[in-house]
Amino acid sequence: MTATIEIRTAPHIRGPRTVERIMRQVVLSLAPICAFFVYQYGLSAAASLLAVTLACLGTERLFARTGSQSGDISDWSATITGILLALSLPPGFPLWMGAVAGFVAVALGKALFGGIGFNVFNPALVGRAFVQAAFPVSIAAYTPSFLPGRFTEFIPSSLAWPLMMPADNAAWLHAMHLDALAGATPLAKWKFDGVLAGAGELLTSLSGHMAVGPSPLLILVCGAYLALRRYLDWRIPAAILGSAGLTAWILFGFDAVRYPNPFFMLFSGGLILGAVYMATDMATSPVTPRGMWVYGALIGLLTVVIRYYSGLPEGVMYAILIGNAATPLIERITQPTPFGVGEARKARRAGTYPLHPSYISREEAGASAPKKRIFRNKPKRTP
């Protein structure tokens, strides 16, 4: 053999997983959710998804060109940002505002920090937080789902000219014999009118003309697929939902009239979408397993607190952003315990063999592995 050989350092083989593959899988799992969203709201939802995602991709392309950030549109991360942002906005959100949200999400949320992996906050939520501040009226204007004719006409507010205020949807709804209350989200109805939706109908989003996002059940199924294939960490959604549910349940037990039941808390608003897809954004959540539980618990608690005690009906977005900000701190205090440090001698699992053969006397075995004594001065029992 005379071929030239090359030198590399070990390991010489590599696992199949790549960043592109992870991101592609997430986009794939979002596809059924997008389809359901379009089925709920028709043309406007499709246009909104498209406009926001294209804005994100265009911005990513622009900043990748300048060479100041890592990654580009081929790694699919901007696509995820766009889809999640569009899913978190009302379907009738004016398209130009959606495009602004997409631009801000990628420009301020990601490119400014240096691109994929360097962002501190979830880009989609940065975009949403910006439009929440900039266009508070439009972002609160939900429309009922499953309207007749949703596949042939846009929701009027969608088609506002750039930099123009959108048309009011009330007249349009009135023409369809629906009152203005029909356009309020279940959370807003509960907060401002005291009307409570049932957990079952919230879970499927299918009954009536509810102004809600895609079905939480569908999101949970898609999230479970990702978690089983290990493309997202199951600990974060479990911690968020567990902590939010627990907090809501305690408060519900404390005062059942003032606080809604925990199932309403879990399945209304964007909690499920946030817990499964937004809080699990890899770059902005802790890497340490214990840190994930702390992070999730913090988000769940903050969500319920913001929903109950602030002027806003929805708190998932701010809870996750605060969780993102706390991530470096959480990581610092939850570093994993290395093998053989701390409770080193304690058996984690019953071993196949006893550590000491039974026919070695205790004293002799103690010569190599001393037993910890709680009471130092306790007299030794002599057999």
Place this chain on the structure above:
Amino acid sequence: MRLLSYFRGEAFQRGIHPPSCKLTAATPIRRMPFAPRLTVPLSQHIGKPPRPIVQVGQEVVRGQPIARTDDWLSVPHHAPATGVVEAIDLRPSARGPWTQSIVIRVHPGATQEDLWGEPRDLSGATPQDILQAVWDTGMVGLGGAAFPSHAKLSVPKQAKVHTLVVNGCECEPYLTCDHRVMVEEADPLIVGIRYAMRATGAVRTIVGVEDNKPDAVAAIQAAIDRARGTTTEGDIFVEAVPTKYPQGSEKMLIMALFGVEVPSGGLPVQLGMVVNNVGTLAALGRLLPSGRGLTERVVTVTGPGVARPGDYRMPLGTPLSFVLEYAGAPADSRQVILGGPMMGQSAATLDVPITKGVSGVLVFKGDDLAHREGLRTFPCIKCGECVESCPMGLNPSQLGMLAAKREYETMGGQYHLGDCFECGCCTYVCPSNIPLVQQFRIAKQVLRERAV
């Protein structure tokens, strides 16, 4: 999901499951003929090199000692073939630098039978005698670390050993040399275990074998049954442990068998255990009664495209070029690795000889590397895969980011870099294609240099 590994009752936490690719598991061990010239480097183990005791032009017989030492952490070498010492000078070594080596021109037609050494009776030998006999064979750990075996088997005065753990995991993909040795040389293995137990004073022995080698478990169990009743020196057990990389690390194996963690920075002897490789003990079982030295070892030659892959019993000092020629390595080979694919070393030149610590020769072609080379490198996206795979429970993600900033002191002081044994799991799983373990090696080297 990690939950599944919990239900499967896996031995240690985390770790990875690379494709095993054990192409040669069913092929019996074959002998490799002598190359025209054999190169025996003086330094092929951990510790000081011995000094040559032969002259250029001297005739040597296979098995005759050619290098000797009085240094405890060093071993003698034996002539791997009958022939003439052609040169004693610098030759390329696998580690990179050229090292002092003895080159033997093999007599054409020389037999591979060992001609040196006299059979001896060690039945009444004291532990000290056995250690001396082990030292005289020139044995080092054949698993890859090449630590002198007599030093490993000698128990410090203040410690007491009750258990001998025999490591037959062979968790590296592709390698099958230990597997074949366990199947074909189970009886010498039991003999070697008896000697090791007497040398260390252990009262029981547990052979840990990964459960993807049921035939090896069966062969050893049969050998134990055959040997039962011949001596009364305590029990030997064979135990299947879950297949998982890096199960073959001694700390992981002890975790699997006993459910305890060896303290960080400590040795198994603190828990009263000595760990040895199956290949080492099987070789000792053959060499000690006959009083011979280590002149050959079993090496797996494999890789995609190798025409005659298999486990070969080859004389120490056989040049890589001869090995690859004999096994039929493809003409478009691009990388030759000494050892397994996870921790093995790339050979820089084919003039490098097979030494005592080489367990495999792995050949990769262009297609095998093309996939890896096409991968893009991203910044760390903090997916946590490395944290979930590090068997030592470190945080490679954090360590990698610190390494990029060259904060080596922080890595060593706060993030337990010293516990990393460079298994490569983190680099294997990293979706961002970051060379994590490579950076850790540099960091450890820098820290070692700064400490001096």
